[in-house]
Amino acid sequence: MTLRQTLAVVLQVMDHGDADKIVTCYSQELGKLSGIAKGAKRSKKRFVNKLELFSLLDLTYAESRTSSLMRLDQAELLHAFPSLRQDYGRYTAATLLCEQMLQWTREHDADPALFTLLRWGLTALEQGQPPFATVILFEIRMLDLLGYRPNLAGCLRCGNLTPTRRPYHFSTSNSGLICNPCNRETDHGQVPVSLETAKLLHAAQHMEGSKLDRLHFSPDAIRESLTLLRYYDRHLLQREISSWPHFLASLPITD
Numbered sequence: 229m230t231l232r233q234t235l236a237v238v239l240q241v242m243d244h245g246d247a248d249k250i251v252t253c254y255s256q257e258l259g260k261l262s263g264i265a266k267g268a269k270r271s272k273k274r275f276v277n278k279l280e281l282f283s284l285l286d287l288t289y290a291e292s293r294t295s296s297l298m299r300l301d302q303a304e305l306l307h308a309f310p311s312l313r314q315d316y317g318r319y320t321a322a323t324l325l326c327e328q329m330l331q332w333t334r335e336h337d338a339d340p341a342l343f344t345l346l347r348w349g350l351t352a353l354e355q356g357q358p359p360f361a362t363v364i365l366f367e368i369r370m371l372d373l374l375g376y377r378p379n380l381a382g383c384l385r386c387g388n389l390t391p392t393r394r395p396y397h398f399s400t401s402n403s404g405l406i407c408n409p410c411n412r413e414t415d416h417g418q419v420p421v422s423l424e425t426a427k428l429l430h431a432a433q434h435m436e437g438s439k440l441d442r443l444h445f446s447p448d449a450i451r452e453s454l455t456l457l458r459y460y461d462r463h464l465l466q467r468e469i470s471s472w473p474h475f476l477a478s479l480p481i482t483d
């Protein structure tokens with residue numbers, strides 16, 4: 229049996245029987261990867277305190293002959309992101325990032341840029357960057373990498389992005405903005421968006437993660453951005469990401 233090695237972030241851990249754990253990670257080499265850690269609940273050496281949510285591991289694994297699950301051979305803990313467990317806002321933000329990776333990616337479909345984005349998001353949260361801004365930028369970048377970049381450069385119909393008395397709307401089904409004069413639709417997949425929010429999100433599409441703190445979101449822009457991204461997620465995935473309500477409830481800006 230050939231042993232392989234990869235960097236991986238733990239997205240989900242479940243007990244399996246009396247002794248084992250089933251772990252799902254997002255790995256650099258293989259994308260999403262699920263594996264069984266035999267004896268993980270008892271082993272003092274190979275896995276103890278390593279297979280925890282958010283942990284960055286150097287993982288050694290092998291393909292199984294009898295199961296689609298990998299056999300996890302051993303894990304070296306590179307970083308545990310302990311501070312993400314000590315603050316509810318950061319914890320729910322990090323949980324949301326991990327659930328996004330679980331829902332949006334397929335097993336054995338590697339995308340090193342997504343892996344880098346996940347590491348960036350967890351690191352930014354650990355370093356004290358505001359959770360809401362980190363989640364907004366992570367989402368905007370993730371949608372880019374997945375090929376679902378929303379069109380925020382201007383109205384989908386007339387191209388304008390100029391002040392109007394009434395708000396723009398974001399159409400989840402058309403993946404872009406529609407200004408009020410062009411908006412003749414009555415579908416329910418529309419989210420009101422101010423000009424300020426549209427311009428901030430558009431800027432975020434072009435900004436490097438290291439410059440995150442240059443973006444200043446007002447409370448209204450935060451609320452609008454997160455609402456837009458949540459509904460866009462739900463439209464694209466055709467289901468709700470369960471971490472969204474927990475994350476939004478952790479923010480002082482929600483009603």
Ligand SMILES: [Zn+2]
Pocket residue numbers: 383384385386387388406407408409410
């Ligand atoms: Zn228009």
